[in-house]
Amino acid sequence: MPSTHEHHHFNSTCVHAGYGDKECAENAHALAPPIYATSTFTFDSAADMRDTFSGKKEGYIYTRISNPTSSVAEARLAALDGTEAACVFASGIGSICATCYTFLKAGDHMIASSAIYGCTYAYMSHILPKFGVEVDFVDTTDMAAMEAAMKENTKIVFFEAVANPVCRLTDVRAVSDMVHAKNKDCLVVVDNTFTTSYVHRPMEHGADLVVYSLTKGMIGSGTALAGAVVGPASLLGPIRFEGLKDCTGAVCDARVSHALINGLKTLHVRIQRHGENCEKVVAHVAKKVGKGVDVLYCPSHPTSPYYEVSKKMLDGYCLVMAFELTGGFDAAEKFMDALKFCKRAVSLGDAETLVCAPAVSTHATYSPEARAKYGIAEGLVRISVGLEHADDIIADLEQAFVAAGVQ
Ligand SMILES: Cc1ncc(COP(=O)(O)O)c(C=O)c1O
The missing domain is CATH 3.40.640.10 (Type I PLP-dependent aspartate aminotransferase-like (Major domain))
Incomplete structure (x- = not known):
């Protein structure tokens, strides 16, 4: 051993x-x-x-x-x-x-x-x-x-x-x-x-x-x-x-x-870069809150209710973030369909940026009532931020936001 x-x-x-x-x-x-x-x-x-x-x-x-x-x-x-x-x-x-x-x-x-x-x-x-x-x-x-x-x-x-x-x-x-x-x-x-x-x-x-x-x-x-x-x-x-x-x-x-x-x-090198990219994506999405994005989910962002706890417990950003679109599942579907560079897929932590709508994928095992009770919105989009250049990820997300009616 x-x-x-x-x-x-x-x-x-x-x-x-x-x-x-x-x-x-x-x-x-x-x-x-x-x-x-x-x-x-x-x-x-x-x-x-x-x-x-x-x-x-x-x-x-x-x-x-x-x-x-x-x-x-x-x-x-x-x-x-x-x-x-x-x-x-x-x-x-x-x-x-x-x-x-x-x-x-x-x-x-x-x-x-x-x-x-x-x-x-x-x-x-x-x-x-x-x-x-x-x-x-x-x-x-x-x-x-x-x-x-x-x-x-x-x-x-x-x-x-x-x-x-x-x-x-x-x-x-x-x-x-x-x-x-x-x-x-x-x-x-x-x-x-x-x-x-x-x-x-x-x-x-x-x-x-x-x-x-x-x-x-x-x-x-x-x-x-x-x-x-x-x-x-x-x-x-x-x-x-x-x-x-x-x-x-x-x-x-x-x-x-x-x-x-x-x-x-290579864990330390990859996760460091995932976190840096995630921070940039989160900063971009944060500007859309109230303009078609209802809620931004990322514990390391200063607007998060978990920000203070994150400072005690986390060494930097993790590689996943999520947001809720005001337009519900229709908007989430438009957003997902418009993606050209990021991949529509479940899982996370891969080199490729992966995007999913949890209500119809990772969390389809919850009944609609349980999702509503536990705060998993139909318009939720989850992103596993990959290792591509952050500008390329953000450019793809931006055109998808436009397609979903978010400015
Ligand atoms: C937080 C979390 N735990 C456990 C699992 C299950 O892992 P696996 O797919 O390796 O069985 C997943 C899969 O997505 C997950 O996201």
């Missing part, structure tokens, strides 16, 4: 953590960690096999449990979030389901943010209740509502640090302190997909576990799906041996772990 990383600056951790001199020497001095394309591992003797299975001896057994390429990726992810351990999965949803199945049982209660990714919402609103788990959806930025929602049997509080799609920023410190004061065994689980560990590290603010859809900014090339849970070893053990091995089997292929390692090497 990879040795623990030495403490370096974040940028160096992106490049080196989990693959030091020892691992390099063990792998024919290959500069890049090799892909271990194997489902299973061999043992020197029956005793060796028995001791590895019983946990007396450390070693690889079968790739549904662990794999050396994935171990490098996991050590790097853990180091980036400043914690002990990580477990990679086949997708972000795989990592979320594995976490819930590991720590919840029938009769438990869970609080989930009312603004979350559509498939996470579908899982928590439709699937978990089938297993006897009660889930309440609450605005996690409303501390009074959060306190009122806590119950004796609340086992998990789940939210996205910056929420999909309305970029609502939850104060991780305030929520974690409140939750742990009421029930020290309740886990605060933060989905950090929108922000990545470059912009935000929830465990520094009191969270117990962090989950990722690595599919997005962490891999960054839009070429593979993957997910992860990061946190203390005491929690990651059960997640690996129950949530991954016995429950979901949502294993991250070693080839995808390799793509992830490559993506993480």
